[in-house]
Amino acid sequence: MNKLHSLAPWLVLVFGILYVTQHTLSPPENTTGFEVSTFQSIPVSAHGRTKPVGTVALNNLMMLSGKQTLLVNNRKMSATEWYLELLTNTDVSVAREIFRIDHPNVLSLLGLSEENRTRFSYKEIVDNLTEIGEQAQLASRVKAKDRDPFQNAVLTLYQRLSLFRDLSYLMAPYVIPPSDIGGDWRSFNVSVIETPSDPYVLTWINMLQLYNQGNVELFNDALFQYSTDLNKLFPAEMQKARIEVVFNHAQPFYKSMVLYVIAFLLGCFGMLSTQLSRASLSNTLLKSMTSLIVVAFVVQTIGLIGRMYLQGRPPVTNLYSSAVFIGWFCVLIGLLVDKRMKLGFAGTVASALGFGSLVIAHNLGGSGDTMEMMQAVLDSNFWLATHVVVITIGYSATFFAGLLGTAYVLLGVFTKLLDKEHGKSLIKMIYGVICFAALMSFVGTVLGGIWADQSWGRFWGWDAKENGAAMIVLMTLLILHARWCGMIRDRGIVVLAISCNIITAWSWFGTNMLGVGLHSYGFTESAVFWLLLYVVSQLLLMGVGMLPSSMWRSGLKK
Amino acid sequence: MRRFFTILASLRLTVIVFALSIFLIFAGTLAQVHQGIWTVVDAYFRSLIVTIEFQIFVPKSIATIPGGFWFPGGLTLGIIMFVNLIAAHIVRFKFTKKRMGIIITHFGVILLLAGEFVTGIAAREGNMTIVEGESSNYTEDSRSTELAIIDRSGKEDNVVVVVPDTVLEFKSGELKHELLPFSMSIQEWMPNSFILGPEQNQGKRRGIADSGSANIYAAQPTAVVSGVEGSTVDYPSMYVSFTKNNETIGTYLLSAYLEKPQAVFVDGKTYWVELRFARSYKPYTVHLIDFKHDLFTGTQTARNYSSLVQLLDTERNVDREVLISMNNPLRYAGETFYQASFLQDDSGTVLQVVKNPGWLMPYASCTLITIGMLIQFGTRLISTLRKSAS
Numbered sequence: 001m002n003k004l005h006s007l008a009p010w011l012v013l014v015f016g017i018l019y020v021t022q023h024t025l026s027p028p029e030n031t032t033g034f035e036v037s038t039f040q041s042i043p044v045s046a047h048g049r050t051k052p053v054g055t056v057a058l059n060n061l062m063m064l065s066g067k068q069t070l071l072v073n074n075r076k077m078s079a080t081e082w083y084l085e086l087l088t089n090t091d092v093s094v095a096r097e098i099f100r101i102d103h104p105n106v107l108s109l110l111g112l113s114e115e116n117r118t119r120f121s122y123k124e125i126v127d128n129l130t131e132i133g134e135q136a137q138l139a140s141r142v143k144a145k146d147r148d149p150f151q152n153a154v155l156t157l158y159q160r161l162s163l164f165r166d167l168s169y170l171m172a173p174y175v176i177p178p179s180d181i182g183g184d185w186r187s188f189n190v191s192v193i194e195t196p197s198d199p200y201v202l203t204w205i206n207m208l209q210l211y212n213q214g215n216v217e218l219f220n221d222a223l224f225q226y227s228t229d230l231n232k233l234f235p236a237e238m239q240k241a242r243i244e245v246v247f248n249h250a251q252p253f254y255k256s257m258v259l260y261v262i263a264f265l266l267g268c269f270g271m272l273s274t275q276l277s278r279a280s281l282s283n284t285l286l287k288s289m290t291s292l293i294v295v296a297f298v299v300q301t302i303g304l305i306g307r308m309y310l311q312g313r314p315p316v317t318n319l320y321s322s323a324v325f326i327g328w329f330c331v332l333i334g335l336l337v338d339k340r341m342k343l344g345f346a347g348t349v350a351s352a353l354g355f356g357s358l359v360i361a362h363n364l365g366g367s368g369d370t371m372e373m374m375q376a377v378l379d380s381n382f383w384l385a386t387h388v389v390v391i392t393i394g395y396s397a398t399f400f401a402g403l404l405g406t407a408y409v410l411l412g413v414f415t416k417l418l419d420k421e422h423g424k425s426l427i428k429m430i431y432g433v434i435c436f437a438a439l440m441s442f443v444g445t446v447l448g449g450i451w452a453d454q455s456w457g458r459f460w461g462w463d464a465k466e467n468g469a470a471m472i473v474l475m476t477l478l479i480l481h482a483r484w485c486g487m488i489r490d491r492g493i494v495v496l497a498i499s500c501n502i503i504t505a506w507s508w509f510g511t512n513m514l515g516v517g518l519h520s521y522g523f524t525e526s527a528v529f530w531l532l533l534y535v536v537s538q539l540l541l542m543g544v545g546m547l548p549s550s551m552w553r554s555g556l557k558k
Numbered sequence: 559m560r561r562f563f564t565i566l567a568s569l570r571l572t573v574i575v576f577a578l579s580i581f582l583i584f585a586g587t588l589a590q591v592h593q594g595i596w597t598v599v600d601a602y603f604r605s606l607i608v609t610i611e612f613q614i615f616v617p618k619s620i621a622t623i624p625g626g627f628w629f630p631g632g633l634t635l636g637i638i639m640f641v642n643l644i645a646a647h648i649v650r651f652k653f654t655k656k657r658m659g660i661i662i663t664h665f666g667v668i669l670l671l672a673g674e675f676v677t678g679i680a681a682r683e684g685n686m687t688i689v690e691g692e693s694s695n696y697t698e699d700s701r702s703t704e705l706a707i708i709d710r711s712g713k714e715d716n717v718v719v720v721v722p723d724t725v726l727e728f729k730s731g732e733l734k735h736e737l738l739p740f741s742m743s744i745q746e747w748m749p750n751s752f753i754l755g756p757e758q759n760q761g762k763r764r765g766i767a768d769s770g771s772a773n774i775y776a777a778q779p780t781a782v783v784s785g786v787e788g789s790t791v792d793y794p795s796m797y798v799s800f801t802k803n804n805e806t807i808g809t810y811l812l813s814a815y816l817e818k819p820q821a822v823f824v825d826g827k828t829y830w831v832e833l834r835f836a837r838s839y840k841p842y843t844v845h846l847i848d849f850k851h852d853l854f855t856g857t858q859t860a861r862n863y864s865s866l867v868q869l870l871d872t873e874r875n876v877d878r879e880v881l882i883s884m885n886n887p888l889r890y891a892g893e894t895f896y897q898a899s900f901l902q903d904d905s906g907t908v909l910q911v912v913k914n915p916g917w918l919m920p921y922a923s924c925t926l927i928t929i930g931m932l933i934q935f936g937t938r939l940i941s942t943l944r945k946s947a948s
């Protein structure tokens with residue numbers, strides 16, 4: 001029995017590694033014989049970035065249908081296969097049910113209300129194209145923040161339809177490589193008219209025809225030849241494209257998300273068994289949790305480094321990557337704290353934050369390329385690397401402090417786990433993390449000010465996002481000063497730390513939802529609902545935290 | 559007295575000011591949804607007291623709530639924080655190694671507050687718009703306008719009479735100037751407006767004007783804009799009558815929207831009048847050689863904007879070429895030139911010109927605060943680690 005206890009964490013570690021590496025090193029075979037996996041590594045240019053066909057196919061299929069693969073005759077069809085079909089076999093591709101439509105009024109507009117599904121084909125929609133166009137035009141005249149759900153839905157559908165058209169006519173992405181090194185990528189349907197005898201244009205026509213004819217051998221030959229040519233002329237782009245395909249397959253953030261949730265459950269059970277005074281079981285569970293977190297953390301780190309390599313930029317470039325990075329940094333803090341105080345709190349909290357932030361990232365990145373190009377003013381690696389990274393670390397630290405506070409309240413009120421010693425060390429942790437958060441938020445905010453001064457001569461502009469950052473700084477400072485003058489004690493720190501969660505969530509997300517200011521990017525409507533829900537939950541927690549100590553099951557006494 | 563001083567120096571006061579500041583900033587952020595950012599900055603952050611409307615907390619689509627409540631403004635809170643900090647150090651000042659971090663940090667905070675104060679009263683911002691191949695020697699402040707009456711009949715220099723919008727806005731009587739043989743009276747002032755062209759104008763209100771552009775255009779008032787972006791600017795318009803010896807010469811429509819000045823004929827002499835963004839003339843000239851607006855391949859996303867300019871200053875013997883681009887401003891003669899915007903079809907550039915005598919203060923104060931915090935938290939961390947190790 002003892003042997004099992006000491007072995008378990010290692011078994012869990014092995015399980016984690018197996019889970020992560022599955023499919024990564026050997027992508028699933030396809031049975032058609034076409035070298036689809038070579039085709040998906042061919043670089044093209046879309047949204048200003050050179051990326052593999054595989055990424056383009058994946059992003060666009062996600063954008064249209066919300067899915068990464070299609071199910072055709074009980075066989076998984078990869079995004080790249082779908083894309084090839086779209087380019088070569090119009091009759092079939094227009095009948096594929098890939099347009100996701102949820103809004104009942106849009107469905108009735110299309111006369112599809114009776115259908116009991118959420119995905120429809122181009123063929124089913126095409127008859128009502130004019131109507132959709134007219135509705136979309138009406139909706140586009142309304143300011144984005146004033147549109148109702150129907151208007152949003154009809155606009156989205158309209159955009160998807162034009163995306164579908166652009167894709168099938170090869171207007172986007174630009175697939176024809178530059179004619180000379182350092183030149184720009186070109187669109188196929190412009191090149192085919194302007195330079196019809198361009199060898200690349202001919203190659204593409206040839207490849208697409210062969211695929212259409214089902215000529216496996218010749219298609220593979222042509223593809224191989226093209227790939228070899230590109231390798232000679234654009235070795236760097238080819239290398240990046242291949243790595244990006246591996247990155248897409250590996251899904252590092254998705255996999256670490258799954259591992260974090262398992263780790264979180266292990267942590268919860270671990271702490272529960274402490275309460276049931278099953279010390280050895282609890283020890284095993286907590287150790288297993290730590291090994292899973294380590295695996296997930298390593299995977300997430302590799303993912304972050306991969307993104308940085310592919311994009312040639314610091315880790316945080318948009319709302320999506322800020323979520324990934326916040327999670328990563330929280331886990332880092334958690335692992336460090338967990339190593340010092342082997343109580344399981346820090347690890348459980350870290351895995352919850354790792355999981356939560358990756359869920360948020362997953363939802364933010366749901367449609368489109370998460371590695372889009374930066375607007376001109378953001379095109380500065382120096383400031384992205386300093387201001388954005390530091391402020392994001394500040395967010396992470398405040399969230400971490402807030403969740404430690406949550407753990408304190410939940411464990412204190414509902415369990416007997418929080419004895420005097422544990423309580424004291426939790427408070428110490430929270431206090432330390434808040435000091436760190438104050439420093440990082442302040443430095444990050446200031447660096448933002450300096451960036452603003454450098455790019456438009458205004459150190460401080462009272463912009464919504466700037467104000468949000470200032471609120472975090474003030475809140476952390478408020479806690480520290482209130483503690484120093486004895487206005488608050490342990491419980492005060494805890495409750496105020498939880499309130500930091502609200503302010504940080506506001507600053508990170510809420511300010512983007514106002515639709516004003518320089519940072520109003522990445523807005524999503526459903527996010528408003530989740531933010532409100534989150535705020536309410538935190539207020540409730542603060543309320544629970546303020547219950548008289550006689551009602552705390554831990555019987556926390558001063 | 560002593561008791562008052564203790565309160566003034568107390569940490570409790572600090573905490574309360576922090577809490578009030580957090581709320582003020584939150585309200586000041588929400589208020590930006592409906593009001594222009596500069597209106598909000600003046601009302602919330604640079605005022606002694608502000609009336610916070612209940613409406614800002616609830617979207618108008620859910621409910622309309624009248625009324626509001628008083629709250630200390632940013633200036634008040636800033637002053638209290640400043641006094642509190644200084645008083646605290648006077649009362650409790652002890653220069654020990656342990657307090658080094660705190661003292662440095664707080665000195666930085668004092669500088670930061672002073673810096674924002676200096677910026678608030680002394681910073682000037684303006685835009686310099688230059689068409690490719692042309693030059694400019696003045697900046698315009700898109701936050702304020704002025705009525706200009708120009709007499710070009712002089713041999714060398716024009717005679718210009720300028721009336722700022724702070725006067726125009728409230729002036730109900732007659733406007734006179736010794737250099738002008740006529741007087742003016744403002745019939746209507748619109749803080750923000752749009753102009754109706756001859757087509758849109760038909761059948762609608764032609765305005766009260768009967769001379770100049772008013773024969774073609776009419777102005778319609780609209781709400782003051784919100785947001786910090788350069789593109790959202792208020793365009794005021796006004797109807798103004800010119801009279802001489804109680805005889806009306808004509809009523810004109812003047813608007814910041816209309817680019818060209820209009821002619822007013824008085825005693826056989828021509829005066830050019832326009833409502834324009836407030837100008838300030840510079841002792842140097844900037845000539846735009848080339849403006850570039852690069853896009854990412856196959857997209858409308860800007861990769862970079864840059865202006866190649868020739869800087870000419872005869873007083874200082876300066877004649878050189880400078881490339882101004884995003885994140886790479888030009889600092890010259892106490893002013894900083896930033897790439898801010900551009901004209902339609904990339905035909906010219908808009909540079910933001912900022913003069914802020916306090917621009918270095920945040921840099922200095924932030925360095926101090928960072929160092930101070932590092933010392934403070936660092937020493938604490940080390941001592942905690944030592945304790946737990948032993």
